[in-house]
Amino acid sequence: MIVSNLEVVPGKRITKHYGLVQGSSVRAKHVGRDFMAGLKNIFGGELKGYTELLQESREEAYERMLKMAKATGANAVLNVRFSTSSVAAGAAELFAYGTAVTLE
Amino acid sequence: MYDLIIFLVLLLLGYGFGRYAESRHYKSIRHREIKLNQIPAVASRVPPPGRPDLQSQLVTGSVVVSVDYFKRFLASLRNIFGGRISSYESLLDRARREAILRMKQQAKELNAELVFNIKMETASIHKGQGNTIGSVEVLAYGTALIPS
Numbered sequence: 641m642i643v644s645n646l647e648v649v650p651g652k653r654i655t656k657h658y659g660l661v662q663g664s665s666v667r668a669k670h671v672g673r674d675f676m677a678g679l680k681n682i683f684g685g686e687l688k689g690y691t692e693l694l695q696e697s698r699e700e701a702y703e704r705m706l707k708m709a710k711a712t713g714a715n716a717v718l719n720v721r722f723s724t725s726s727v728a729a730g731a732a733e734l735f736a737y738g739t740a741v742t743l744e
Numbered sequence: 745m746y747d748l749i750i751f752l753v754l755l756l757l758g759y760g761f762g763r764y765a766e767s768r769h770y771k772s773i774r775h776r777e778i779k780l781n782q783i784p785a786v787a788s789r790v791p792p793p794g795r796p797d798l799q800s801q802l803v804t805g806s807v808v809v810s811v812d813y814f815k816r817f818l819a820s821l822r823n824i825f826g827g828r829i830s831s832y833e834s835l836l837d838r839a840r841r842e843a844i845l846r847m848k849q850q851a852k853e854l855n856a857e858l859v860f861n862i863k864m865e866t867a868s869i870h871k872g873q874g875n876t877i878g879s880v881e882v883l884a885y886g887t888a889l890i891p892s
Binding site for chain 1: 804865
């Protein structure tokens with residue numbers, strides 16, 4: 641499976657096009673992490689817990705996108721984009737989308 | 745009275761630790777930027793021509809970073825008078841550079857020689873009091889070109 645944020649893959653031709661595939665994941669932080677984040681809001685600095693959490697949920701969104709692409713029979717996902725939005729206080733949605741295609 | 749004391753203590757703690765954390769972070773960013781200088785990261789959308797032997801792969805880097813109490817206080821003052829909020833500018837600058845560095849680090853582990861078509865995403869994750877920014881997440885992603 642080739643995944644890329646380009647519209648074309650150098651040296652390869654797109655033979656079939658399946659349209660948009662997407663995956664999303666909404667996660668909330670647990671109380672311990674929220675408490676630590678509260679402290680960090682006073683001292684400043686990186687919130688490692690949140691970085692990890694968002695990384696994990698982004699990977700999950702990514703996996704879901706790949707699953708959907710595999711289900712359609714594609715062998716590559718091109719023009720991949722990520723987006724993050726905070727849905728409610730303490731929860732964030734991670735979203736990944738791209739175009740599923742078959743490369744020769 | 746107690747409220748005022750707590751406020752001042754938080755302000756001082758924020759000032760002290762925040763400054764220390766920021767200068768340490770900037771030092772580490774500069775150090776790693778020099779180390780990863782060999783992998784250029786460009787925003788151009790087309791790969792360099794004449795190299796069909798290169799493999800491409802998606803690389804990402806992300807970071808969540810928080811502003812300190814003192815800087816948030818400065819920013820809320822700025823909200824009254826207007827003007828540049830330099831305390832948030834440095835926060836976002838740190839976050840972007842860190843995200844790009846992490847992306848480059850991932851590219852380096854893949855032995856990539858170039859990262860291109862870089863896109864950046866910024867999201868405010870944790871709102872502070874009165875909807876001021878508490879912490880921001882920056883994600884940088886691009887396509888790494890790996891000689892095969």
